[in-house]
Amino acid sequence: MAFHNNDEYRPPVWKSYLYQLQQEAPHPRRITCTSEVENRPKYYGREFHGMISREEADQLLSIAEGSYLIRESQRQPGTYTLALRFGNQTKNFRLYHDGKHFVGEKRFESIHDLVTDGLITLYIETKAAEYISKMTINPIYEHVGYTTLNREPAPKRHMPVLKDLPDGKEEVALEERLTSLVRRATLKENDRTPKYEKVHNFKVHTFRGPHWCEYCANFMWGLIAQGVKCADCGLNVHKQCSKVVPDDCKPDLKHVKKVYSCDLTTLVKAHNTKRPMVVDMCIREIESRGLKSEGLYRVSGFSDLIEDVKLAFDRDGEKADISVNVYEDINIITGALKLYFRDLPIPVITYDAYPRFIEAAKLTDTDERLEALHEALKLLPPAHCETLRYLMAHLKRVTQHEKDNLMNAENLGIVFGPTLMRAPDLDAMTALNDIRYQRQVVESLIKNEDILF
Numbered sequence: 001m002a003f004h005n006n007d008e009y010r011p012p013v014w015k016s017y018l019y020q021l022q023q024e025a026p027h028p029r030r031i032t033c034t035s036e037v038e039n040r041p042k043y044y045g046r047e048f049h050g051m052i053s054r055e056e057a058d059q060l061l062s063i064a065e066g067s068y069l070i071r072e073s074q075r076q077p078g079t080y081t082l083a084l085r086f087g088n089q090t091k092n093f094r095l096y097h098d099g100k101h102f103v104g105e106k107r108f109e110s111i112h113d114l115v116t117d118g119l120i121t122l123y124i125e126t127k128a129a130e131y132i133s134k135m136t137i138n139p140i141y142e143h144v145g146y147t148t149l150n151r152e153p154a155p156k157r158h159m160p161v162l163k164d165l166p167d168g169k170e171e172v173a174l175e176e177r178l179t180s181l182v183r184r185a186t187l188k189e190n191d192r193t194p195k196y197e198k199v200h201n202f203k204v205h206t207f208r209g210p211h212w213c214e215y216c217a218n219f220m221w222g223l224i225a226q227g228v229k230c231a232d233c234g235l236n237v238h239k240q241c242s243k244v245v246p247d248d249c250k251p252d253l254k255h256v257k258k259v260y261s262c263d264l265t266t267l268v269k270a271h272n273t274k275r276p277m278v279v280d281m282c283i284r285e286i287e288s289r290g291l292k293s294e295g296l297y298r299v300s301g302f303s304d305l306i307e308d309v310k311l312a313f314d315r316d317g318e319k320a321d322i323s324v325n326v327y328e329d330i331n332i333i334t335g336a337l338k339l340y341f342r343d344l345p346i347p348v349i350t351y352d353a354y355p356r357f358i359e360a361a362k363l364t365d366t367d368e369r370l371e372a373l374h375e376a377l378k379l380l381p382p383a384h385c386e387t388l389r390y391l392m393a394h395l396k397r398v399t400q401h402e403k404d405n406l407m408n409a410e411n412l413g414i415v416f417g418p419t420l421m422r423a424p425d426l427d428a429m430t431a432l433n434d435i436r437y438q439r440q441v442v443e444s445l446i447k448n449e450d451i452l453f
Contacts, residue, residue: 014212017131018124018219025123026066026086028115033069041080043097044070047111051077054092061085068115070095084115086122093118106225117223124221136244141215197381198232198249198265202242205229215241231255232266259313261343265383275387277318282337283394285322290330291397292404297338297415301331309336310343341419348388349441351424353379361437361444373444374452385453388420392449399446413443 030047037050049057051072061067067085072078082095082103093103100107101114108114125132206224213220213227215237220226227238232251251270256262259278267276290296309332312320322333341348349357353376360372377385395412402408417438423431445452 015216015218018128018221019210021124021127022120022219022221025120028112028119029064029067030112031060031063031067031069041097043101044080044111048072054083054090057083057092058090061090066115066119068111070111082111082115084118086119087126091122106222108224113223120222132240135213135216135218135238136241139215139241139244140217141245197247198251198269199247200230200235200242200245200249201232201263201266202228202237203231204239205236207236211236213238213241215245232263232270259317260310260340261345263345264348264387265381268383271317275383275390276340278313278337278340279387279390281318281320281322282333282340283390285333286330286337287394287397289324290333291401293330294404294406296330296398296405296407297334297412298407299331301329301333301335303335305329305332306335306339309333310339313340338415338419341416347420347422348380348384348391349421350380350384351422354421354424357421357441358434358437361440369444370448370452373441373448377452388445389449389453391416391420392445392453395442395446396449409443409446410439412446413439413441416442 031049032046033049037048040048040050047068048070049060051074053074057069057071060069061083062085065085065088069083071081071083073081080095082093084091084093096102098107100109101111102108103114103118106114106117108117204225205228207220207226207229211220211226212218214235218238220236220238227236228242229236230249232255233249234252234255235245235249237245249266249269251266253270256266256270259267259276264276268274271277273280286296293299305327309320309322309327312322313336322336327333347354356376356379357373360369360376363369363372377388380388395409395416398405398407398412399409417440418435420442421438423434
């Protein structure tokens with residue numbers, strides 16, 4: 001794929017080989033039991049043959065590729081085996097049911113679907129093992145990354161060319177399939193916004209209709225759970241390709257449904273901002289009318305109204321109204337800001353960086369502590385570090401009104417220590433002991449924000 005001029009976008013040519021193999025895969029053929037079987041589980045049908053031997057199953061299945069039946073194990077009564085004919089031999093799989101049928105990770109509504117998917121997988125992985133192992137070589141993804149494609153596309157060239165596919169099959173959901181790919185190709189970076197790295201948030205996904213991997217351009221085979229989809233940007237790739245996709249997720253607002261409890265980097269990339277809008281808007285509101293409020297950040301606001309602010313941000317984003325006309329008590333706004341930090345799935349001071357900050361706080365020499373904190377800050381993702389910098393500068397301004405609000409760096413450290421950093425999987429006693437060091441970390445960051453950031 002290449003650009004032929006400055007404003008023409010040519011999508012990649014999807015590779016049809018694996019699609020063709022899926023079409024060639026053997027079809028399921030149920031071998032029904034002609035006699036009544038006692039104690040047949042209610043979730044199995046006439047494909048259940050009771051307690052027959054492997055040899056008997058092999059004889060029944062020998063009529064055709066794709067033939068299958070279910071039998072009860074003679075060695076372990078109460079356990080069941082799916083016997084399947086493939087490659088002129090019988091394959092046996094331990095079969096489970098927990099409301100759905102499964103032999104591995106994938107779970108199916110029916111035995112027929114399980115066998116169909118299994119035959120496709122067996123056929124493709126047998127016929128194309130070497131091809132699949134090399135799928136991640138020379139990916140199309142590097143040609144459609146955020147940094148290389150920053151031109152506006154020609155408005156009419158958004159459909160890919162598909163070659164050698166069976167008539168009518170290639171048209172299913174093409175435009176939907178290309179959504180994230182084309183969107184990445186059309187994005188322009190805002191020069192004022194830092195280019196924060198973000199890993200993709202891949203989740204196993206079942207695609208309806210034929211889908212192609214947006215990393216290697218190969219078909220995503222199977223009936224269900226054919227690949228993974230990034231919950232933040234919508235990128236669709238094979239599970240194995242997801243391991244080599246660059247950390248360049250560009251979240252799309254249609255996938256990022258909320259503000260609170262959303263990963264910090266995901267939120268700022270989705271909204272194309274330097275910091276979460278909650279942080280900027282709350283701090284602006286607090287500094288405009290609350291810096292002299294006694295017990296600022298220490299005094300709690302009414303919890304129901306704090307929840308209202310949270311819902312307003314989740315619903316309206318940057319259009320949320322948190323002005324004095326709606327929330328007269330400034331403690332509601334400070335409470336909403338603290339709640340935002342507490343709700344982050346990964347704290348502002350991340351779990352990875354947490355031990356280094358605690359170690360720094362334990363140092364008694366001031367210069368050594370500052371140097372250690374400076375090094376620990378380098379471990380934070382850029383969006384986290386920028387948010388922390390902005391917050392510490394704000395809290396420094398809060399301490400400059402201590403005469404009125406009675407809040408110094410130590411008091412703010414007590415409030416914000418556990419809010420900004422949480423112990424990663426530590427036992428209760430260790431976590432309890434860390435609280436004083438968390439306070440000292442925040443206190444040092446406030447006092448020295450001008451030289452640490």
